[in-house]
Amino acid sequence: MSANPDREYEQLRVSGLHAFYGESHILHGIDLVVNRGELVTLLGRNGAGRSTTLKAIMNMVGRRTGSIMINGEETMSCAPHHIARLGVGYCPEHRGIFSSLSVQENLTLPPVVRSGGMSLEEIYTMFPNLYERRFSQGTKLSGGEQQMLAMARILRTGANMLLLDEITEGLAPVIVEKLGEVLVALKEKGLTIVLVEQNFHFAAPLADRHYVVEHGQIVEEIGADELTAKQSVLDSYLGV
Amino acid sequence: MSMIFGVPLAVLSGQLLIGIINGAFYALLSLGLAVIFGLLKIINFAHGAMYMLGAMVTVLMFDALGVNYWVALFLAPLVVGAFGVLIEYFLLRRIAGQDHIYSLLLTFGAALIIQGVLVNIFGVSGLRYTMPDMFKGGVNLGFMFLPYYRAWVIVAALVVCFGTWFVIEKTKLGSYLRAGTEDSQLMQGFGINVPLLISLTYGFGVALAAFAGVLAAPIYSVTPVMGSSILIVVFAVVVIGGMGSIGGAIITGILMGVIEGLTKTFYPPASSAVIFLVMVLVLMFRPSGLFGKEA
Numbered sequence: 001m002s003a004n005p006d007r008e009y010e011q012l013r014v015s016g017l018h019a020f021y022g023e024s025h026i027l028h029g030i031d032l033v034v035n036r037g038e039l040v041t042l043l044g045r046n047g048a049g050r051s052t053t054l055k056a057i058m059n060m061v062g063r064r065t066g067s068i069m070i071n072g073e074e075t076m077s078c079a080p081h082h083i084a085r086l087g088v089g090y091c092p093e094h095r096g097i098f099s100s101l102s103v104q105e106n107l108t109l110p111p112v113v114r115s116g117g118m119s120l121e122e123i124y125t126m127f128p129n130l131y132e133r134r135f136s137q138g139t140k141l142s143g144g145e146q147q148m149l150a151m152a153r154i155l156r157t158g159a160n161m162l163l164l165d166e167i168t169e170g171l172a173p174v175i176v177e178k179l180g181e182v183l184v185a186l187k188e189k190g191l192t193i194v195l196v197e198q199n200f201h202f203a204a205p206l207a208d209r210h211y212v213v214e215h216g217q218i219v220e221e222i223g224a225d226e227l228t229a230k231q232s233v234l235d236s237y238l239g240v
Numbered sequence: 241m242s243m244i245f246g247v248p249l250a251v252l253s254g255q256l257l258i259g260i261i262n263g264a265f266y267a268l269l270s271l272g273l274a275v276i277f278g279l280l281k282i283i284n285f286a287h288g289a290m291y292m293l294g295a296m297v298t299v300l301m302f303d304a305l306g307v308n309y310w311v312a313l314f315l316a317p318l319v320v321g322a323f324g325v326l327i328e329y330f331l332l333r334r335i336a337g338q339d340h341i342y343s344l345l346l347t348f349g350a351a352l353i354i355q356g357v358l359v360n361i362f363g364v365s366g367l368r369y370t371m372p373d374m375f376k377g378g379v380n381l382g383f384m385f386l387p388y389y390r391a392w393v394i395v396a397a398l399v400v401c402f403g404t405w406f407v408i409e410k411t412k413l414g415s416y417l418r419a420g421t422e423d424s425q426l427m428q429g430f431g432i433n434v435p436l437l438i439s440l441t442y443g444f445g446v447a448l449a450a451f452a453g454v455l456a457a458p459i460y461s462v463t464p465v466m467g468s469s470i471l472i473v474v475f476a477v478v479v480i481g482g483m484g485s486i487g488g489a490i491i492t493g494i495l496m497g498v499i500e501g502l503t504k505t506f507y508p509p510a511s512s513a514v515i516f517l518v519m520v521l522v523l524m525f526r527p528s529g530l531f532g533k534e535a
Contacts, residue, residue: 058429084431096426100418108412109419110430157431 009036010072011161011192012057017066019049019056019216026052028216029066034161039183039193041203044213045239050196051093053213054163057194058083058090070161087114089159093166093196095150099139103130106138106149110157117158126182127152144175151182161192168199176202200238212237242383245506252505253384259501260494261390264397265452267493269474270481271401272448274489275408277478278421279441282332282343287474288467289351290446293320294453295462296358299367309372309458313396316454321447328442333435351467358464366461375458393455400451401490408486417441476519482532492530 012034019027027049034040042050055061057068059080068075070086084090089110098106107123107130124131127148133141141149147167154162168176176199183206186193197203203210204227212220214237222230242249269291276284297316301307307315327350335342371389378387408414420427420437428434453467460466473496481492496515504511522530 060425060429079435080425080428081431081433084429090426090429092426092429096423098419098422100422101415105415109415109427111432113431154430 007035007037010034011036011038011070012194013067013069014053014057015067015069017053017056017064017068019052019061020063021052022062026061026216027056027064030056030213030216031218032211032221034192034194036160036192037187037190038208039187039195039206041195041197041207041210042213043197043200043203043210043234043238045237046198048213049216050213051165052216054090054165054194054196057163058088084110084157084159085113087158087160089154089157089162091150091154091162091164091167093169095146097138097141097146097149099137101138102134103136103138103141103149104134107134107153107156110153112157114158114160116160118155120156123152123156126155126185144171144178147171147175147179151179155186160190161194162186163194163196165196166198167195168197168202180206200234210234247505249383255501255505256498257384257386257390257501259498259504261393261497262500263494263497264394265456265470265493266474266477266497267401267490268397268448268452268455269470270477270489270493271404271486272445273474273478274481274483274486275404275417275448276442276445277483278486279417279424280328280332280336280343280438281340282347283340283475284442284445285344285348285471286327286351286354287347287446287449288469288471289354290320290324290449290467291453291456291470292358292464292467293323293354294450295369295457295460295466296362296367296453296464297450298454298457299369299462302369309454312457313451313454317447317450320450320453321443324446325439325443328439332442333438336438355464355468362464364463364465366463369457369462371458389458393459396455397452400448404448405486405490473515476515478529479519480515480522480530482529485529485531485533488529488531 010033014030014032017027017030018025030049030053032040042053044050052061056064059075059078064076066076070083070088073086075083075086098109101109107120118126129145130149130152133145138149139146151164151167167179171179180202183193187206195203195207208224210222211218212222212234220233220237222234244252269287273284273287276282294316297319298312301312301315331346331350332343335346375389375392378385408417416427416432416437420434424434456466477493477496478489480496481488496518499518500511500514503514
């Protein structure tokens with residue numbers, strides 16, 4: 001990768017993506033593009049299909065049709081562990097901290113998928129709480145610490161595209177603020193980030209673009225510079 | 241002669257020894273079941289058949305190729321483990337994620353087929369397996385006579401059980417297994433080849449059963465049906481210990497062997513029922529098992 005991340009490089013292109021859980025048809029043709037180094041949010045109401053979009057990218061839903069290109073490579077037939085190895089780091093909504101593993105074991109669980117990930121020392125500098133509690137059981141941490149752990153875990157792997165699902169949900173404002181700082185730092189490192197977020201005030205100042213998802217489709221794309229102009233459109237979609 | 245509760249000490253310690261040995265087999269077998277259940281979420285009804293295969297392979301390798309006991313101790317679990325990997329890859333994988341009843345029926349059916357084929361070839365009368373010379377005889381401990389081979393069984397089973405526990409609880413590989421037990425989908429999302437991990441775990445679990453089979457070959461009657469009788473007791477042990485608990489499976493296995501042995505000393509008619517009685521009590525007062533996590 002060049003020192004200046006290539007903003008024209010298409011890291012993720014999703015086209016005509018449909019996804020199904022059993023008989024339920026959740027995604028109805030999602031189209032989106034994320035370039036390298038961009039921070040893009042998926043906004044929308046609960047149940048609109050934002051989390052399912054991330055899961056579908058990871059091949060973690062029942063059945064999918066359409067196309068998902070990562071670094072220009074079609075991934076529809078890839079097993080989930082191959083997708084991770086393309087440099088994708090996924091942080092699920094439920095955080096997925098393993099209770100039978102210590103904090104440090106949780107942190108070192110995901111294999112390194114690319115060079116250039118953060119070292120344990122760097123991670124502990126970024127999240128001093130995790131260092132202090134590295135021998136505790138993973139789920140004995142507070143909600144905020146667990147979220148830090150879930151984030152830190154995928155930073156170690158060298159993944160250069162992060163799919164983050166509702167990372168601020170249910171956390172105290174001071175923790176949310178810390179997560180915001182972390183995202184800014186990651187953006188400066190040139191990481192590509194897709195953020196599913198309920199907290200619009202958290203996402204707005206961080207993101208380059210926003211996609212609004214409704215009924216399993218992208219209904220609006222809003223650039224960071226259009227936010228004020230399109231505020232009323234956005235409000236009507238988000239129901240605020 | 242010294243007596244304890246009206247029972248001669250030699251009788252008591254003899255039964256206790258038999259209990260510990262049976263317990264060692266229960267521990268090895270329930271450990272394998274627990275490992276398999278943890279990651280695959282299936283109840284492996286073919287476990288008894290794998291134990292039997294371990295013993296049969298040992299006998300047949302000796303008869304046909306002259307493979308000695310020590311080589312068999314490694315080779316038989318390897319052969320049976322590889323067979324287990326094939327079963328996982330070609331059969332179990334196809335019904336992954338389905339209701340428990342499917343894997344139960346599939347493994348039960350596989351066990352019946354394996355057992356049936358071998359009964360057809362070898363009949364149900366036991367095959368002869370000679371104990372290695374170095375294990376002949378024993379040592380008089382003063383209060384009881386300890387045959388060398390029985391001592392070896394206890395040591396070998398404990399070492400393998402502890403080794404398995406250590407690998408699962410204390411190593412990186414074990415952390416994959418523990419995490420996979422909780423959320424294998426997320427594990428795969430991190431880039432870990434979970435399907436491979438599942439195949440190898442099933443192979444390892446049945447290899448433990450085969451190892452128990454090799455240990456059993458010189459002292460128990462080796463027949464194609466030897467697995468089906470022990471399996472029911474082992475399931476009771478797993479229920480008592482709690483499904484999926486590694487340490488719990490080991491401790492409960494040995495404990496139940498001892499309880500069975502003691503019952504045989506003090507009230508022989510109840511000896512074959514006592515483990516099931518304990519199971520009923522545990523299910524009534526602690527349904528998730530002695531070492532199981534509360535659901």
